[in-house]
Structure formats: C-alpha cells, structure tokens
Amino acid sequence: xxxxxxxxxxxxxxxxxxxxxxxxxxxxxxxxxxxxxxxxxxxxxxxxxxxxxxxxxxxxxxxxxxxxxxxxxxxxxxxxxxxxxxxxxxxxxxxxxxxxxxxxxxxxxxxxxxxxxxxxxxxxxxxxxxxxxxxxxxxxxxxxxxxxxxxxxxxxxxxxxxxxxxxxxxxxxxxxxxxxxxxxxxxxxxxxxxxxxxxxxxxxxxxxxxxxxxxxxxxxxxxxxxxxxxxxxxxxxxxxxxxxxxxxxxxxxxxxxxxxxxxxxxxxxxxxxxxxxxxxxxxxxxxxxxxxxxxxxxxxxxxxxxxxxxxxxxxxxxxxxxxxxxx
Numbered sequence: 541x542x543x544x545x546x547x548x549x550x551x552x553x554x555x556x557x558x559x560x561x562x563x564x565x566x567x568x569x570x571x572x573x574x575x576x577x578x579x580x581x582x583x584x585x586x587x588x589x590x591x592x593x594x595x596x597x598x599x600x601x602x603x604x605x606x607x608x609x610x611x612x613x614x615x616x617x618x619x620x621x622x623x624x625x626x627x628x629x630x631x632x633x634x635x636x637x638x639x640x641x642x643x644x645x646x647x648x649x650x651x652x653x654x655x656x657x658x659x660x661x662x663x664x665x666x667x668x669x670x671x672x673x674x675x676x677x678x679x680x681x682x683x684x685x686x687x688x689x690x691x692x693x694x695x696x697x698x699x700x701x702x703x704x705x706x707x708x709x710x711x712x713x714x715x716x717x718x719x720x721x722x723x724x725x726x727x728x729x730x731x732x733x734x735x736x737x738x739x740x741x742x743x744x745x746x747x748x749x750x751x752x753x754x755x756x757x758x759x760x761x762x763x764x765x766x767x768x769x770x771x772x773x774x775x776x777x778x779x780x781x782x783x784x785x786x787x788x789x790x791x792x793x794x795x796x797x798x799x800x801x802x803x804x805x806x807x808x809x810x811x812x813x814x815x816x817x818x819x820x821x822x823x824x825x826x827x828x829x830x831x832x833x834x835x836x837x838x839x840x841x842x843x844x845x846x847x848x849x850x851x852x853x854x855x856x857x858x859x860x861x862x863x864x865x866x867x
Contacts, residue, residue, distance in 0.1 A: 541625075541634040544683070547642040559850040565857045568795065572802040573610040580607035581758045581807045585765035588811055595814040606807075613806050616813035622859040624777050624820040626684050627745035629735060630712035634745070635683055637822070637861035645716070646676050648686035648751075664689035669706035677711035684714040686751075704728045708735060708747070716749045716779065722766030725750055729774050749777035751824065751863075754804040756782060756789035765811065772812045772819035779863050780808035781824030785837055786847070788830035794843075798850055801827045809860075823855035826865035839865070 560568070580598075583589050583606045593599040598607040623638035635643055653664045672688040687703045694702040700720040707715045708731055719725035728748055736742035752767040754760050760768075771778035782804040784790040786797040805823055812819045829843035830836065838844060848864045855862030 541631070541636060544635075544641050544643050546640040557849050558853075559846060560853045564795075565853060568798050568802060568854065569857070571795075571799045572806060573613060575758075575799060575803045576608040576613055576807060577610055578607065579758070580605045581754075581760055581803065582606075583760045583765065583811075585760070585762040588760065588765035588769065591769070591811060591814045595810075597810075608807060608810055612814075613810055616810040617806070617858050617860070619813045619817045620809055620821050620858075620860055621818060622861070624822070624861055625745075626714040626716075626749060626777065627747055628684070628712055628714045629708075629747055631745070633684070633713045635714060640856065643683040644681060645684050645686050646672075646682050646688050648688065648716075648718070650689045653689060663692040665693040666691035666702055666706055669703060670710050673707045673710035677713055682713075684716065685711050686716045687718075698724070700724045701727055701731075704731055704748070708732070714747065714749065716751055716777075718751050719767060721763045722770035725767055725770045726774070729776065743775065746774075746776045749779065749822075751779040751781055752808075753781050753783050753826075754808055756784040756804065757800055758803060758807075760804075760807060760811065764808070768808050768812050769815045772815035775816065775819060777820045777822060778812060779822040779824040780805050780812070781822075781863065781865075782827050783837075784827045786827075786829040786843065787832055788835070788837075790827070794846060794850065797827065797829075797847065798854070801825065801847075801851065802854060821860065822863045823851075823858065823860040824863040825851040827851065 583604055589599050592606045596612050626635040628634055652661050653668050654661055668689055676682050676685050687707055691702045704717050719728055732748045733739050733742045750771050752764045754764055768778055782801045784801045790797040790800040809821050812821050827847050828837050828839055831838045852862050852864050
C-alpha cells in the first residue's frame with residue numbers, strides 16, 4: 541500500500557503556497573452555508589429530492605430547488621471519511637488518500653489522439669483505450685488510472701461500459717470512471733466484483749471509483765444525483781467535482797468562485813451522506829477562470845493555480861481527501 545509524500549504541510553522552513561488564512565477559509569465556509577440555506581441548489585432527480593426532504597432540507601417540488609440548512613451540511617462533512625483507500629487489482633498499487641499526501645493520475649477525457657502509425661489526429665477508438673491503459677500501468681509516476689480517452693467506435697449509449705472493460709482488463713492499478721449514470725455505474729461495479737472474485741472481496745477492496753460533476757452554477761442534474769447515490773449505496777468512492785468558471789458560470793472574483801464551487805461540492809456530499817452515512821467521497825475540482833475574450837476555460841494559468849491551491853486548502857479544512865485538476 542502506497543503512502544506518498546506529504547505536500548503543503550506547515551514546517552519551520554521551506555517553500556509553501558498558502559492561499560487562504562484560517563479566517564478567510566471560515567468566511568468562505570460561512571458564505572457557502574448561507575448560499576445553500578437561502579438560495580439553495582437545483583436538484584433534478586425525484587429520488588434525490590426525496591432524500592433531501594427526508595433529511596431535513598426544504599424542497600420546492602415545483603421549481604426543484606432545495607435549500608439545505610447549515611446543520612445538515614456540517615453533519616455531512618463530519619460523517620464523510622477523512623481517509624479513503626483506492627485499491628488496485630494488484631495490492632501493491634493500493635493508495636491511501638488522506639490529509640496532505642499527494643498522488644498523481646493521468647488526464648481524463650481526451651477527445652483526440654495522434655495515431656502513432658500515421659500521425660493523424662483522429663477520434664479515439666476502443667483499441668486506443670487498451671493501449672493507453674497499458675502505458676499508464678507501466679508508468680511508476682502515475683499512481684492510479686483515469687480513462688485517458690473515450691471510445692468513438694462503439695455504441696455511445698453504453699460507451700462507459702466499453703471504456704471500463706478496456707481499462708480494467710489492461711491495468712493492475714485502481715481505475716476511476718465517469719459512468720454516465722447510476723445504471724451504468726452498477727454495471728461497472730459488477731465488473732469490479734467479477735475481477736475481485738466476489739462481492740465480499742470487492743467490498744474489502746473496491747477496485748473502481750467514480751466521478752461526477754454538478755452543473756455550474758448550483759445544479760445537480762439527474763445523472764449526477766444517480767451517480768452520487770448509487771456510489772454511496774455500493775460504498776465506493778465518489779469524486780464530486782465542480783467545473784465552475786470564474787467570470788462565466790461563477791462570479792469573477794476568486795472568493796465568489798470558491799463559494800459557488802464549495803456549495804456545489806458540499807451539496808453533493810450532503811446527498812451522498814443522506815443516502816448512506818459514512819460513504820467515501822473526494823472533494824474534487826476542475827474549477828478555473830474563463831478567458832473573457834475567447835469564452836473558454838483557461839488551464840495552466842496563474843488563476844487556475846490559485847483556485848486549485850485554495851480548493852485544496854478548503855478540502856484540508858474539511859478533513860476530506862481532495863482531487864485537483866492541473867493544467
């Protein structure tokens with residue numbers, strides 16, 4: 541089991557990037573609680589609405605707006621585990637996510653690939669997933685796998701299953717997938733159970749985890765709700781990841797963006813914990829700024845670095861493992 545080195549811990553000397561003070565973190569937290577309580581989030585899925593209402597949130601069935609009281613959000617934060625294990629097909633690749641330990645994964649969701657034989661920049665096919673999985677499996681610097689591409693030569697209604705089959709068959713590392721919806725998530729879990737050798741073995745060491753994104757600003761659409769709830773029911777890790785854009789789908793200020801981002805993640809974590817208390821989650825981010833000339837998300841930018849560092853600081857404040865996209 542790998543316990544990688546720490547980053548961002550307080551030392552007497554050395555380099556660190558401290559974006560937010562404790563007081564600033566608290567202000568963002570309080571602003572988030574106010575936003576969730578007074579404005580709320582749009583929740584599209586009826587079962588998720590039932591879950592929130594049963595848990596104590598105020599639900600408007602006509603508008604599908606859910607106002608979540610502060611105590612409910614803070615209870616969810618406390619019940620979510622501070623440490624999760626990402627199990628690999630080979631136990632030597634098991635990872636401990638906790639506190640400030642740093643691990644690395646590959647970029648996910650590439651839309652094109654350069655053909656090694658022809659040099660053509662083309663749409664990826666399933667065989668490309670097989671080959672990229674083998675490359676990722678070989679590289680010691682990459683600790684777990686996300687699917688680098690999506691297969692374009694298969695039925696797109698079931699493409700998450702093809703993506704999962706290609707990766708699970710060609711790497712011994714932990715695999716994380718965007719499953720598309722709750723039904724396909726359960727099918728991918730069945731694959732993991734078969735590989736693990738049965739449900740008992742899978743529950744001890746889940747070989748797969750999942751990711752889903754709220755829609756900014758402040759929307760939990762049906763597929764997102766399904767993934768959060770089904771992951772919780774299966775007790776597998778769910779990376780709830782916001783893609784808010786400062787100046788686009790979030791306020792132009794960094795503080796305003798962080799409040800919007802935080803509200804989206806914490807509403808998803810609340811849904812997870814109302815579904816199954818103690819369900820493992822990751823506080824995720826691909827939040828960045830918008831290029832105001834091109835109306836495009838900017839990554840690899842100073843703004844992205846500042847937002848990512850602040851997001852990691854918020855997750856640390858909540859004692860939750862975090863996932864931060866790079867550029």
